[in-house]
Amino acid sequence: MNNVLIRPAILSEQxxxxxxxxxxxxxxAGDREALLANPDAIELPLAQIAAGRVFVAERDGAIVGFAAVLPRNDRETELDGLFVEPNTWREGVGKMLAEYCAGVARAQGSAALCVVGNPHAQGFYMACGFKLIGTVETRFGAGLSLRKML
Ligand SMILES: CC(C)(COP(=O)(O)OP(=O)(O)OC[C@H]1O[C@@H](n2cnc3c(N)ncnc32)[C@H](O)[C@@H]1OP(=O)(O)O)[C@@H](O)C(=O)NCCC(=O)NCCS
Structure with missing residues (x-):
């Protein structure tokens, strides 16, 4: 995809x-009610931005998506969230962010990038080279445990 820039987020963008x-x-589809009933589920800690772990995708000066990566206690890295502006879905922004985060994790010496994914995003993660390794219970039901070897 052309003219998309990925860069670290800044604090004022939280x-x-x-x-x-x-x-x-x-x-x-289907997540709306649970989300509206639990608005605290949407939280991007300032500390993650301050630590340089949040990356935004920007196109023509507008933010069209972001992702966060977190260190883990093993030699792997957690993709802690990846979101794309709905009117920009299926234009390759999500894949660019996933590949960027894989590159960040690789550069930090991680062996794999892991994510607990929403079942709606399974097709996306598979297309990005993640493998399904199981399911995990989350606050909002079953999540998919996915891993991409680096
Ligand atoms: C999941 C999400 C990040 C994907 O972002 P995106 O920018 O639309 O993804 P891309 O355009 O890079 O898609 C790359 C490939 O993934 C696959 N893909 C993407 N969305 C898909 C879907 N809904 N169903 C099946 N495959 C999908 C396709 O193979 C796609 O390539 P194609 O468009 O050439 O067929 C975006 O839909 C989103 O923000 N969803 C809501 C939040 C969410 O669930 N995030 C995941 C949290 S774990």
Missing amino acids: KALEALQLRASLSN
């Missing part, structure tokens, strides 16, 4: 990114 996360998450 609320805009949380709003984007909410719009993206509400667009997953």
Whole structure:
């Protein structure tokens, strides 16, 4: 995809990114009610931005998606959220962010990038080279445990 820039988020973007996360998450059919009943589920900690772990995708000066990566206690890295503006879905932004985060994890010496994915996103993660390794219970039902070897 052309003219998409990926860069670290800055602190002042926290609320805009949380709003984007909410719009993206509400667009997953079936998740709407649980999400509206639990608004605290949408939270992007400032500390993650301050630590340089949040990356935004920007196109023509507008933020169209973001993702966060977190270190783990093993030699792997957690993809802690990946959200794309719904009117930009299926234009390759999500894949660019996933590949960027894989590159960050690889550069930090991680052997794999792991994610607990929403079942709605399974096709996306498989297309990005993740393998399904199981399911995990989350606050909102079953999540998919996926891993991409680096
Ligand atoms: C999942 C999400 C991040 C994908 O972002 P995106 O920018 O639309 O993804 P891309 O355009 O890069 O898709 C890359 C490939 O993934 C696959 N894919 C993407 N969305 C898919 C879907 N809904 N169903 C099946 N396959 C899908 C396709 O193979 C796609 O390639 P194609 O468009 O050439 O067929 C986005 O839909 C989103 O923000 N969803 C809501 C939040 C969410 O569930 N995030 C995951 C949290 S774990």
